[in-house]
Amino acid sequence: MGALSRILYDAHAMRIRTCDRYLVREMVGPFLLSVFGLVLFIMLSLIINLSELVVDRGISPVALARLMVLKLPSLVVLALPVSGLFAMFLGLGRLTHDREVIALEAAGISLRRVLAPLLVVSVVVAAADFALYNWGVPSSEGAFQQSYLALIYRQGAPRLQSDTFFKGPEGEVLYARRYNQEDGSLSDVLVYDHVGRLFHLQDAAVTIISAVRGAWSGDAWELQDGRVYGVDGEGRLVHTATFEALTIPVAATPADFFVQSRQPTEMGIGELRQRIGMLTARGLAADALILECHRKVAIPLATLVFVLLGGAMSLIFGWRSRAAGIVLSFLLIGAYQGVFLWTGTLGERGILPAALAAWLPNLAFGAVGLALFVRLDRLSSRDLWQRVRRAVPFLGGLAAG
Numbered sequence: 511m512g513a514l515s516r517i518l519y520d521a522h523a524m525r526i527r528t529c530d531r532y533l534v535r536e537m538v539g540p541f542l543l544s545v546f547g548l549v550l551f552i553m554l555s556l557i558i559n560l561s562e563l564v565v566d567r568g569i570s571p572v573a574l575a576r577l578m579v580l581k582l583p584s585l586v587v588l589a590l591p592v593s594g595l596f597a598m599f600l601g602l603g604r605l606t607h608d609r610e611v612i613a614l615e616a617a618g619i620s621l622r623r624v625l626a627p628l629l630v631v632s633v634v635v636a637a638a639d640f641a642l643y644n645w646g647v648p649s650s651e652g653a654f655q656q657s658y659l660a661l662i663y664r665q666g667a668p669r670l671q672s673d674t675f676f677k678g679p680e681g682e683v684l685y686a687r688r689y690n691q692e693d694g695s696l697s698d699v700l701v702y703d704h705v706g707r708l709f710h711l712q713d714a715a716v717t718i719i720s721a722v723r724g725a726w727s728g729d730a731w732e733l734q735d736g737r738v739y740g741v742d743g744e745g746r747l748v749h750t751a752t753f754e755a756l757t758i759p760v761a762a763t764p765a766d767f768f769v770q771s772r773q774p775t776e777m778g779i780g781e782l783r784q785r786i787g788m789l790t791a792r793g794l795a796a797d798a799l800i801l802e803c804h805r806k807v808a809i810p811l812a813t814l815v816f817v818l819l820g821g822a823m824s825l826i827f828g829w830r831s832r833a834a835g836i837v838l839s840f841l842l843i844g845a846y847q848g849v850f851l852w853t854g855t856l857g858e859r860g861i862l863p864a865a866l867a868a869w870l871p872n873l874a875f876g877a878v879g880l881a882l883f884v885r886l887d888r889l890s891s892r893d894l895w896q897r898v899r900r901a902v903p904f905l906g907g908l909a910a911g
Contacts, residue, residue, distance in 0.1 A: 530626075534631055541593050545586070548585075580650050582650070621887050625883065719738050797859070820879075
């Protein structure tokens with residue numbers, strides 16, 4: 511009798527392990543597809559945002575591709591948790607549609623047990639996401655910021671055209687009546703500096719520089735035979751001077767300043783904690799650093815939250831329509847992002863404790879997912895979706911479609 515029980519137990523355990531491997535394999539495809547799609551979507555949005563830089567500054571495709579590669583780790587960190595939600599709705603939706611979930615229940619496997627291996631895998635993915643966010647993103651994000659600022663401030667002059675106004679590297683407005691594309695020379699040049707970065711004059715709100723000839727040397731404007739005018743805030747001429755040759759350096763002084771100012775996203779947890787300690791010891795606010803330090807853990811763990819919430823919703827409501835899963839994924843992601851941004855703003859301004867602001871989205875959505883997970887195998891939950899459909903007819907029509 512004991513031997514028979516042992517054999518039955520081993521057979522059941524083997525069946526469970528086989529089902530676990532099968533469930534994980536079924537989620538891999540939707541998960542990888544979601545990661546690829548989300549990264550591609552965000553990357554295309556980034557390319558569109560950089561299109562003005564490409565046109566105005568003449569950035570080469572190689573430089574643009576390098577920016578995309580440097581930004582890729584940051585995009586993957588955000589895509590992994592969201593892809594877990596998509597994988598649950600798409601993968602489990604397919605299993606529900608093909609009645610495979612019912613077959614698993616008939617074999618004695620509870621819905622909680624169905625979700626268990628997926629939760630374990632989500633912890634592994636969250637650990638990998640944490641490692642990437644803590645050790646990969648700081649260096650890649652720092653290199654991205656340096657390269658981006660270098661392209662803005664150190665790249666050659668914008669693509670000039672004759673008889674056209676354009677904005678220069680320091681925010682100045684320039685005009686050239688004629689531009690020779692062969693040698694890069696300018697004729698009848700006018701420079702309008704309203705911020706005083708290029709040629710600061712005392713008591714002058716605006717500096718206007720005119721020159722007969724000019725050229726861009728790569729790190730400076732080389733002007734010849736011109737005049738400098740200084741105008742105060744009331745439009746009165748307060749300074750005038752002539753020059754035979756004038757060099758206005760516009761090298762990467764602003765870029766050097768920004769490069770030295772590291773953003774919280776460019777730091778790992780160790781550096782963040784060190785800087786938080788330095789600021790708090792001096793009595794200075796460190797809310798932004800505290801928020802980012804906690805997000806280094808909270809964002810990767812959102813993978814577990816999304817798998818728990820998406821898996822429980824898919825199993826308890828039993829949607830058979832992929833459209834319903836995709837739409838609900840976008841709705842949940844939008845809601846999570848809204849809470850994420852709102853709590854982040856409150857945390858940075860000190861209205862909420864920064865640590866709580868970082869964890870509040872996970873706590874809120876995780877609580878809903880945990881409540882649904884607890885109800886998974888209750889008979890009273892079997893008609894829960896029917897009650898929701900009667901209360902909200904739109905959702906019923908969506909799931910049916």
